[in-house]
Amino acid sequence: MMDRYALVGSPVHHSISPQVHSLFADQTDQVMDYVAIEVKPDEFIRRVRQLADDGFKGLNVTVPLKNLAWEFADIRDDHAELAGAVNVFKFDPDGTSRGYNTDGIGLLRDLTQNHGVELKHRRVLVLGAGGAVQGVIVPLLSAEPESIMIANRTVAKAEAIVRRVRKFGNLQSCGYEALADRTYDLVINGTSMGLLNEVPPLPDTVLNPGGYAYDMMYGRKPTAFVKWGQQHGAAKSLDGTGMLIEQAAETFWIWRGVRPETAPVIRELKSG
Numbered sequence: 001m002m003d004r005y006a007l008v009g010s011p012v013h014h015s016i017s018p019q020v021h022s023l024f025a026d027q028t029d030q031v032m033d034y035v036a037i038e039v040k041p042d043e044f045i046r047r048v049r050q051l052a053d054d055g056f057k058g059l060n061v062t063v064p065l066k067n068l069a070w071e072f073a074d075i076r077d078d079h080a081e082l083a084g085a086v087n088v089f090k091f092d093p094d095g096t097s098r099g100y101n102t103d104g105i106g107l108l109r110d111l112t113q114n115h116g117v118e119l120k121h122r123r124v125l126v127l128g129a130g131g132a133v134q135g136v137i138v139p140l141l142s143a144e145p146e147s148i149m150i151a152n153r154t155v156a157k158a159e160a161i162v163r164r165v166r167k168f169g170n171l172q173s174c175g176y177e178a179l180a181d182r183t184y185d186l187v188i189n190g191t192s193m194g195l196l197n198e199v200p201p202l203p204d205t206v207l208n209p210g211g212y213a214y215d216m217m218y219g220r221k222p223t224a225f226v227k228w229g230q231q232h233g234a235a236k237s238l239d240g241t242g243m244l245i246e247q248a249a250e251t252f253w254i255w256r257g258v259r260p261e262t263a264p265v266i267r268e269l270k271s272g
Contacts, residue, residue: 003032005255006051008039009062011195014219016241016269017060020248023268024260032057032256044068052091058255059089060248063192066101066131073099082138082165085131088251100254103132104139106247107188107216107240112143114242114266117186117212119143125179126150127200128190129157132216136190137161141169149184151176151200176201183208189215189225199228206232213237218244242266 007017013036021034039047044065051059061069069086070076079101080086086099111117124145126133129152140148147170152158158173165171185208191200194217207213213229218239222230229237245262253259 001055004054004056005032005034005058005060006056007034007036007060007062008044008047008051009065010038010040012036012038012062015062016218016244017248019269020245020265021252023265024249024252027260027264028252028256028258030256030258039065041065041068045072048072048089048097052095052097057091058251060251061087061089063130063132066135069099070131073097075099077101079104079135079138083131083135084161084164085134087131087135087247088254090254100251101135102247102250102254103135103243104137105250106243106245107136107214108139108143109246109262110238110240110242111186111212111214114246114263115212115236115238117236119145119186121146122185123183123208124148125182125184125187125206126190127188127202128152128192129154129161129173130190130192132192133190134161136188136216137171138165138168141165141171144169145186146170147172149174149179149182151179153200179203179206182206185211187211187213187229189213189217192217194219194223194225197224199224202228204232207234209233210235214240216240216243241269245269 066085076099083101088100090098150158150173155175213234215225218241
């Protein structure tokens with residue numbers, strides 16, 4: 001029987017993950033099937049158990065399920081443990097669920113390797129405090145920025161992330177209203193507001209001239225946040241396509257023990 005994998009989350013209809021993993025499989029001569037399955041939070045545990053019982057070898061987990069996945073995992077790798085969020089499951093033959101977080105690896109590789117963004121000694125602003133953001137903070141801190149500020153509507157959620165991982169670097173939190181007189185070299189949108197074609201309430205001066213804007217969301221057209229970056233003088237305003245492909249490559253290695261090349265997949269999807 002062909003090995004089966006899936007993406008679970010809500011919404012998933014827009015996801016390019018099935019296409020990415022299909023391209024990886026063709027590139028590396030792996031025989032596998034990958035599908036996207038709509039799963040709501042209130043049915044998460046039941047559906048994941050069902051998929052594991054049905055023989056699925058692993059799952060990707062997207063919004064809004066990453067924190068639930070962390071709670072569900074029997075074993076978690078260091079990235080997932082620190083993040084408090086899981087975006088990858090690998091199921092052992094005995095039914096053990098192993099949880100991983102590849103989001104931060106994907107973001108860091110896309111920023112630094114694909115786009116040449118230097119993070120050392122830079123001031124970074126991260127918007128949002130959900131599962132996606134939880135997964136990227138420690139990897140971002142490993143690049144030695146001057147500081148990272150997490151801004152969120154509910155400040156307590158941002159503060160919770162800071163308390164968990166502040167030992168890894170200069171990490172702070174605030175609400176959006178506190179950004180009025182602050183500026184940053186890189187602004188990363190980790191909110192899901194792009195699904196509504198909206199942007200968090202940011203001051204016009206928050207991005208330093210020649211800085212970078214990065215949306216962890218992606219779409220066939222420029223996202224609302226990518227447009228915001230273009231309108232506010234970003235040297236580069238990027239969406240999360242490269243992040244998705246880079247984290248998928250890390251996921252593929254976890255599942256298959258083979259590391260695919262990402263550059264040709266990025267080129268193909270960007271040209272499409």
